[in-house]
């Protein structure tokens with residue numbers, strides 16, 4: 001396994017460290033260590049597959065059956081969904097960003113002990129169907145995990161219309177002991193009921209069947225309370241109007257070749273982005289900055 005290493009000591013004398021490795025499927029991967037946490041990020045999709053705080057179970061779920069192959073998305077972690085969400089005729093699901101090899105532009109172990117890495121989506125034939133744009137993804141590893149998808153419209157004349165979503169898979173102890181709060185009163189499209197529009201009436205959402213919902217016009221923080229692991233996860237976001245909640249449950253899990261039959265019990269997706277009627281219409285020369293911060297700690 002090839003590896004090289006970059007390290008910088010923080011003011012606290014604690015090293016923030018980045019190691020370059022061949023990951024699974026021999027795909028290039030970065031292993032990041034800080035005083036508080038470790039993370040793994042593949043250049044394939046700029047995909048964060050692991051983030052673990054010291055003395056806590058992993059924050060992100062990663063399927064045992066995931067593919068690690070060129071052209072195939074990784075199942076779990078944080079797929080970067082861009083420039084469209086869901087299916088698009090003749091073009092496949094959830095955009096091309098998650099299956100491209102992103103360029104690592106810079107990484108910086110900061111004096112406070114955190115480590116930031118900036119990736120750029122390379123030019124590719126699929127992107128030429130859109131006007132000129134840049135897409136950067138900045139991952140900051142510290143006590144928390146911060147993610148920023150920064151898209152700039154390089155056109156002088158035309159809007160850039162796109163969807164984005166950080167399709168985050170969280171590791172949970174048991175789906176039956178999990179509740180998700182922060183969405184009461186929001187309108188959602190219920191994908192398992194043919195996209196019927198509904199209103200969330202529950203203070204906390206409990207999942208006991210397939211759930212696939214696009215909540216619109218939601219800007220507040222979401223909390224995932226996990227009774228089995230005794231953990232609370234908080235998802236804070238900026239420049240994101242949509243929240244997607246997904247658990248495939250039993251039948252759908254069995255249909256997915258890259259997902260274990262029982263793995264639906266240990267994951268839930270709480271996704272932050274701008275999709276459907278919340279899609280972004282970016283004026284010429286402007287930049288959009290989708291930002292998500294994930295924190296976790298013991299449930300009180």
Ligand code: TA6
Nearest residue numbers: 073086093094191212244246271
């Ligand atoms: O975000 C939820 C969703 O759009 C579901 O409909 C679902 O099937 C899924 O994402 C996973 O999509 P994928 O293309 O990764 O299999």
